[in-house]
Amino acid sequence: MSAIDDLPPLRDVIARHDLRAKKQLGQNFLLDLNLTAKIARQAGDLSGTDVLEIGPGPGGLTRGLLAEGARHVLAIEKDARALPALHEIAEAYPGRLTILHGDALAIDPSEHLTAPIRIAANLPYNIGTELLIRWLTPPEWPPFWQSLTLMFQKEVAERIVAKPGSKAYGRLALLAQWRADAQIVMTLPPEAFVPAPKVHSAVVQLTALPQPRYPADPAVLSRVTAAAFNQRRKMLRASLRGLHPDIEAMLLQVEIKPTARAEEIDLARFCALARLLERNPGR
Template identity: 50%
Template sequence: MTMTERPRGLEPLRETIARHGLDARKALGQHFLLDPAITARIAALAGDLAGQHVVEVGPGPGGLTRALLDTDATSIVAVEVDTRAVAVITELAALAPGRLRIIEADAMRCDLTTLCPAPRQIIANLPYNVGTPLLVGWLRQAAAWSRLTLMFQQEVAERICAAPGSAHYGRLGVLAQWTCRCGVQMHIPPGAFSPPPKVHSAVVGLIPHAQQPDTAVFRAMEQVTAAAFGQRRKMLRGALKSIGGETLLAEAGIDGSRRAETLDIAEFDRLARLHARRAATPS
């Protein structure tokens, strides 16, 4: 089998699920996507995968994994915490030796950048209960990824891509758009999943910017946005009081009577860099 040869003769996903007793578990945020046409579209949204190494988080019964094996991706590493699903993907990996690997691990506790060489991407239908913290962790190391193609609840997707002044604009959108070019690429109705979730879903594409903040500046941005949006009804001079408030805003040239949702990404960038510089300066 060549590196990009596709496994053939696979049984239907529903049969695989039944054979392994792989019922979706609410505690794991599982909703399985079984329609091969939809999983193929998601894989295609990631662009040309030739020469790319892909990490998939939470493959479940392997619907998206199968679609990824049908691309020209050089390798695929599936990270799964559910032992039942690990058994399913292990079977699939046996049909794609050297190309698909399964790692039994909690993605929340795993540095995915260590699992494959660059250039690398993450493509995943994320468990709903941990999608946001996973994304924030990956944004901290955005320079390590060429692209992220991720499925979230639609409301989370809207928050990631929200414009300043809109109802969904907040901390997550600032962090995402500060580090990546973001866009909603596909909407998926509840009925496409088994079992159907109570909400719609959406696929978000994130392409990291060429220049990324260093660790200290990213940490400062997390602090600034947590303070600013933690009390979003307050004026910024009050919301940012714990991290310098009036002085920080004056240095950044930002009116302290404004509220967090009115600031654009460039203004948050100024605040974060000033806050990081002040934190690094001995008092």
Template identity: 45%
Template sequence: MNLNHLPSLRETIDQHGLMAKKSLGQNFLLNMDTVRKIARSAGNLNGITVIEVGPGPGGLTRALLEAGAEKIIAIEHDPRCVLALQDLIAEANGNLEVIQADALTISPQDLVQGPIKIVANLPYNVGTPLLIKWLHKLSNIQSMTLMFQKEVALRIVAKTRTADYGRLSVLCQYLTTVSKVFDLPPGAFSPPPKVTSSVVHLIPKSLSAENLSLTPHIERLTHAAFGQRRKMIRSSLSSVLTQEQILENNIPVTARAEELTLDQYSRLAKTIQKLFFEL
């Protein structure tokens, strides 16, 4: 789809008075080469419905249409942006739907029955809560290509025994295969944020129902362990497991939260689950 005849993103912003609102975490991407790179990072979009959150003036939305997305459902909280997107809706020949709503109140599966890819330059103030919400219901989601503050992206992809490794690392990597695709400097945005941003790609794993059922126990474990990350797990996990139960999983009780691997957290989660069944 060729959309080069439309007003530029800067012209759209000026026409509709779209001054970015800090309260909505808005930082607009205006360079089409950049948003096309994000769209390409999502892979083949043919036959796929794309969910976009926070389209703003529609730069990434245009790139997704150009990339051949069968349908785009854009969720936009700001009514000014919804109005600014009307020309793009008209040009999209039915391939673009814009919903004015808070994305935290909507489940992607309520919008789409078939395969879904989520592609978004997420507002900084709701990026992590949105990701966690989606991780709890991954059915139909083929992939998520999302932009965060770099510090959040580093936590998502962090390895064991690193400073960035934490609750978000374990949850994301237990449920999905993660990779950091590229960084964007503050100057790529309007207005420029104070931090570097990063695009992260997450592909849900094909986990069994048994393994998926461990997710709440893993969350409970990581909440306890990383809530006191400087302590040994014999202390930080004492509210959920005894030292004997930890040792039964061949895990030293002198280890700290960042030293435990995904496999070790899942083994401990199985122990907790077994205890629940025995009650």
């Protein structure tokens, strides 16, 4: 493994600071600095950019982001054991790394970041999807970030980029693709991590659109997709009947067959139905 900086290999860092991964924190460490640098490059040109990283652990991706030229990295780490290793990285990159000790779900990073901002993280498995949904559902759009470069379990990554007609297609795909371009840019086998998880992982790149792909009220669209996919085996005329007394006629009006099921309907038609329901609330 070639070095990306003058700091020691991650295995040495983990041994010196006794950073054994904790299952309860969703930790699986990626130790190959070539791989972490490759993930950092997937985030795009980082020069002149602040980067938010969640769960840096021993700092492999942190080092990749800094080596790739990030103007400033804000790393939020819940595990106090990792802080000494991260502070060593901060010393090697003076003024370019800020470390916050705490729960990423409870911290507002905005006061520590300056636009333009990208988010890059090997997300802890236990909070990854919740963080993604938060980043995709801010009160105002466009969001504070330009892009997300995030590691997930491969199954979750496939749900984010899924297309209509596939088993993976659901609310997460609709939410992500309504407001962003989403693609899987890397896949990694279990043996790339310590400890090795039971599943493959994948890196998803999401680039924020300046405005949602199709107009729709977020709350109405959320109600429609929740009703549709919470009973995805049912025909839409049944699963959506609680939304409006004339739902079957409304489905036909936006060119959706009432006998269709949720996984058959693309984003454009879900948004069209949401707009129609917003104009005709019914109840």
